[in-house]
Amino acid sequence: MEGNRYDPFKAAFDSLDEFADMISQVLKCPITIEDANHRLLAYSTHDERTDPARISTIIGRRVPEKVINQLWKEGTIPALLKTKEPIRVKSMEDIGLGHRVAISIWKQDEVLGFIWALEIDRSLTNDDFTLLKNAADAVKNKLLQLQTRKNKKEERTQEFFWKLLTRHLNSPREIMEHFHSLQITPAKFFAVQVYKLPHNITNKEEQAISYLLKTTQRVKILLYAIDCNQLILLAAADYFDNPIPELDYFAKMFAAKLDDRFGIKEITPACSGIYEDYSKISKAYDEANAVLTVKSKFPKETKNIINYQKLGIYQLFDLLLEKRRNEEYENYSLKKLHEYDQKHNSNLLETLESFLNFDDNINDAAKDLNVHANTLAYRLKRISEIGDINFKDPNQKMMLYIDLKLNKYKGI
Amino acid sequence: MEGNRYDPFKAAFDSLDEFADMISQVLKCPITIEDANHRLLAYSTHDERTDPARISTIIGRRVPEKVINQLWKEGTIPALLKTKEPIRVKSMEDIGLGHRVAISIWKQDEVLGFIWALEIDRSLTNDDFTLLKNAADAVKNKLLQLQTRKNKKEERTQEFFWKLLTRHLNSPREIMEHFHSLQITPAKFFAVQVYKLPHNITNKEEQAISYLLKTTQRVKILLYAIDCNQLILLAAADYFDNPIPELDYFAKMFAAKLDDRFGIKEITPACSGIYEDYSKISKAYDEANAVLTVKSKFPKETKNIINYQKLGIYQLFDLLLEKRRNEEYENYSLKKLHEYDQKHNSNLLETLESFLNFDDNINDAAKDLNVHANTLAYRLKRISEIGDINFKDPNQKMMLYIDLKLNKYKGI
DNA sequence: AAACTTTTTGTGAAAATCCCCAAAAAGTTA
DNA sequence: TAACTTTTTGGGGATTTTCACAAAAAGTTT
Numbered sequence: 001m002e003g004n005r006y007d008p009f010k011a012a013f014d015s016l017d018e019f020a021d022m023i024s025q026v027l028k029c030p031i032t033i034e035d036a037n038h039r040l041l042a043y044s045t046h047d048e049r050t051d052p053a054r055i056s057t058i059i060g061r062r063v064p065e066k067v068i069n070q071l072w073k074e075g076t077i078p079a080l081l082k083t084k085e086p087i088r089v090k091s092m093e094d095i096g097l098g099h100r101v102a103i104s105i106w107k108q109d110e111v112l113g114f115i116w117a118l119e120i121d122r123s124l125t126n127d128d129f130t131l132l133k134n135a136a137d138a139v140k141n142k143l144l145q146l147q148t149r150k151n152k153k154e155e156r157t158q159e160f161f162w163k164l165l166t167r168h169l170n171s172p173r174e175i176m177e178h179f180h181s182l183q184i185t186p187a188k189f190f191a192v193q194v195y196k197l198p199h200n201i202t203n204k205e206e207q208a209i210s211y212l213l214k215t216t217q218r219v220k221i222l223l224y225a226i227d228c229n230q231l232i233l234l235a236a237a238d239y240f241d242n243p244i245p246e247l248d249y250f251a252k253m254f255a256a257k258l259d260d261r262f263g264i265k266e267i268t269p270a271c272s273g274i275y276e277d278y279s280k281i282s283k284a285y286d287e288a289n290a291v292l293t294v295k296s297k298f299p300k301e302t303k304n305i306i307n308y309q310k311l312g313i314y315q316l317f318d319l320l321l322e323k324r325r326n327e328e329y330e331n332y333s334l335k336k337l338h339e340y341d342q343k344h345n346s347n348l349l350e351t352l353e354s355f356l357n358f359d360d361n362i363n364d365a366a367k368d369l370n371v372h373a374n375t376l377a378y379r380l381k382r383i384s385e386i387g388d389i390n391f392k393d394p395n396q397k398m399m400l401y402i403d404l405k406l407n408k409y410k411g412i
Numbered sequence: 413m414e415g416n417r418y419d420p421f422k423a424a425f426d427s428l429d430e431f432a433d434m435i436s437q438v439l440k441c442p443i444t445i446e447d448a449n450h451r452l453l454a455y456s457t458h459d460e461r462t463d464p465a466r467i468s469t470i471i472g473r474r475v476p477e478k479v480i481n482q483l484w485k486e487g488t489i490p491a492l493l494k495t496k497e498p499i500r501v502k503s504m505e506d507i508g509l510g511h512r513v514a515i516s517i518w519k520q521d522e523v524l525g526f527i528w529a530l531e532i533d534r535s536l537t538n539d540d541f542t543l544l545k546n547a548a549d550a551v552k553n554k555l556l557q558l559q560t561r562k563n564k565k566e567e568r569t570q571e572f573f574w575k576l577l578t579r580h581l582n583s584p585r586e587i588m589e590h591f592h593s594l595q596i597t598p599a600k601f602f603a604v605q606v607y608k609l610p611h612n613i614t615n616k617e618e619q620a621i622s623y624l625l626k627t628t629q630r631v632k633i634l635l636y637a638i639d640c641n642q643l644i645l646l647a648a649a650d651y652f653d654n655p656i657p658e659l660d661y662f663a664k665m666f667a668a669k670l671d672d673r674f675g676i677k678e679i680t681p682a683c684s685g686i687y688e689d690y691s692k693i694s695k696a697y698d699e700a701n702a703v704l705t706v707k708s709k710f711p712k713e714t715k716n717i718i719n720y721q722k723l724g725i726y727q728l729f730d731l732l733l734e735k736r737r738n739e740e741y742e743n744y745s746l747k748k749l750h751e752y753d754q755k756h757n758s759n760l761l762e763t764l765e766s767f768l769n770f771d772d773n774i775n776d777a778a779k780d781l782n783v784h785a786n787t788l789a790y791r792l793k794r795i796s797e798i799g800d801i802n803f804k805d806p807n808q809k810m811m812l813y814i815d816l817k818l819n820k821y822k823g824i
Numbered sequence: 825a826a827a828c829t830t831t832t833t834g835t836g837a838a839a840a841t842c843c844c845c846a847a848a849a850a851g852t853t854a
Numbered sequence: 855t856a857a858c859t860t861t862t863t864g865g866g867g868a869t870t871t872t873c874a875c876a877a878a879a880a881g882t883t884t
Binding site for chain 2: 840841842843851
Binding site: 835838841 | 855856857858859860861862863864865866867868869870871872873874875876877878879880881882883884
């Protein structure tokens with residue numbers, strides 16, 4: 001056993017920075033300590049040799065996202081999450097990463113953080129690896145304390161978020177005070193995102209989500225909460241000229257990463273519009289949920305829609321459906337076409353829908369319907385005759401489109 | 413005075429037909445008697461010489477509409493409505509009308525009907541004209557009786573119509589019984605039309621309307637009623653393959669004739685959708701009124717719309733306006749464009765609206781905006797960038813169109 | 825089966841739209 | 855004022871779309 005050997009890390013230490021310096025002196029290389037989310041906890045200072053990746057990490061107090069992405073792709077982080085042994089990482093010059101060795105810090109079967117040792121002048125020996133393992137073991141309690149403190153704070157933030165979502169906090173001043181007391185800087189503009197999973201979110205998945213949120217830097221996540229099969233985020237929408245596409249991109253990327261890295265599949269992302277007034281968070285939450293509802297009703301039509309603003313007319317569907325039901329209205333053109341379809345078993349309605357779906361583009365629609373473009377043109381002529389439709393009138397066409405979709409949902 | 417002269421029409425007569433024969437014998441030419449609405453009341457039979465127009469009149473029990481139209485255009489009817497003297501009408505071969513003389517039958521300053529004398533073998537002399545005047549005088553009381561009887565029936569029909577419009581008759585059986593007792597054959601399909609005038613309808617105008625309704629044969633009017641500044645019609649929608657355009661045409665024609673013939677201007681016609689179930693008359697009435705409301709709010713946009721079905725998305729506007737108000741939603745793209753317009757005093761919103769109004773036709777919209785087509789193309793590129801709009805997505809465009817119109821109405 | 829209507833597909837020329845480039849005009853910033 | 859960005863306009867060629875016509879195919883009626 002190694003217990004008999006000399007262990008320099010048994011000595012007491014006050015701060016993590018002190019400890020990092022200690023390891024650095026023993027192993028004769030720069031040391032960085034991160035938490036499980038790759039946020040910088042401490043780094044050795046008595047040695048000036050370093051590489052760009054480490055500089056960025058120290059400056060930003062977190063590992064840059066592109067480095068994390070690379071370490072995932074290339075297998076280092078997955079390996080660190082599996083084994084308690086040190087892992088050697090080859091130099092990756094494109095992201096400014098020199099040779100280094102990493103080890104994960106464990107508490108039972110949970111990873112609390114990582115220690116990085118840069119191999120700038122010398123490569124670490126097997127003995128050094130053992131020392132690194134000892135260091136990881138020695139530092140774990142310190143990390144545990146930090147984590148507990150953080151967990152408590154996280155609990156408080158989650159509670160705060162829920163209050164916002166459920167309209168239990170309305171005065172802007174009160175909301176700002178809460179933000180301040182949690183040391184969160186509220187963004188000027190925000191949006192609420194909701195990710196729906198096919199099943200309730202497990203603890204393990206929650207950890208994965210939390211990890212991803214902490215390591216993702218593209219969009220700043222102010223708050224998050226988990227509710228059964230939903231992940232709810234409060235995302236900052238500043239810094240961008242066009243936040244909606246940015247948030248869309250983020251949502252897709254986030255869902256893709258959850259799949260790639262943690263095998264969490266079939267995530268449906270949704271996002272509210274952009275708001276400035278924090279007392280409207282609950283409304284934003286409603287919007288995101290409205291997106292999810294519509295997406296479940298019109299999966300094909302809204303496949304690429306994430307943002308409430310981009311729902312277009314589907315925003316109005318619950319309302320319109322109700323109106324149509326109450327007044328038992330029937331679109332005369334559609335009725336005529338339906339009758340014709342029945343009688344001659346043709347498919348003018350389908351044809352019309354495709355044509356409208358493809359923004360009046362005859363070629364695209366013809367391709368979609370697997371017919372010759374001229375066939376489609378002929379059918380459209382017939383449709384305009386039978387349904388008394390003027391295809392130059394956007395107003396008429398919109399109503400047709402809307403009624404087509406409504407009828408579809410009504411199951412006619 | 414002519415009182416001293418021989419008047420063959422002083423003798424008593426039982427039926428109008430008998431009287432027509434009597435005139436015919438005196439004047440030695442075929443005679444037709446019509447009411448004020450050009451419905452056939454009586455015709456002489458002992459003489460077989462006639463012309464196509466008279467044959468059609470007798471067969472259809474009314475003067476054919478094209479003959480009436482021609483007599484209006486050419487001035488005969490206006491003249492008959494002004495003078496008590498006989499009027500000579502030249503032959504009009506295109507409508508099968510031979511030479512004839514007509515005289516109106518007056519009761520005080522109201523025209524009750526007309527007597528027509530065909531000049532087939534001989535032209536009428538001045539003496540004959542005097543005889544004709546005597547005949548017109550002699551027949552007026554008989555016509556008055558008929559009219560009173562008709563007026564009573566008309567009152568009953570109006571009352572029936574009001575009951576239908578105000579939901580006071582709901583059972584189909586009951587409705588059918590009423591129709592039957594009024595000797596009106598209900599059509600299979602019907603629509604309710606409402607014509608709005610800028611002022612309350614005067615008695616004189618009501619007469620003109622009634623006259624037009626009786627003489628118009630293109631669309632069968634089952635019932636009509638007048639309410640302050642509205643004329644309400646129950647129009648039959650059978651016989652046509654596409655009733656909506658037919659009813660539209662009729663409405664325009666009807667309004668135009670009221671203007672042409674009686675100088676009644678600024679009539680706004682509106683029409684409900686087509687219904688089969690007579691218990692839904694009140695709903696049809698609501699629809700026609702909805703058209704009028706929308707037309708007053710969006711006069712330009714709905715200039716050419718008469719039928720509720722053709723209102724398109726404007727059908728939904730009251731509902732949508734309410735929704736938008738409640739949720740204080742703002743279309744992000746429009747907001748961005750508005751901001752840009754304000755900042756650079758450009759007119760991207762106007763540009764977008766025009767483009768959408770003209771069904772995405774760059775040339776038409778450019779003409780409308782008085783700019784070069786390439787300018788418009790450039791602006792659209794900018795609009796899609798600034799507003800994050802994909803002009804290939806019909807859904808997005810519809811929402812823009814709708815929100816543009818809603819904002820317009822909200823007066824932003 | 826023959827005659828007929830409706831629908832589909834193909835072809836090719838005319839028309840239109842799209843797209844790139846460039847210059848001028850207008851507006852902004854240094 | 856100069857440099858710069860944004861917007862407008864124009865030309866002109868490549869590409870698409872539109873349209874008319876015709877033949878074939880499919881479906882209906884007699």
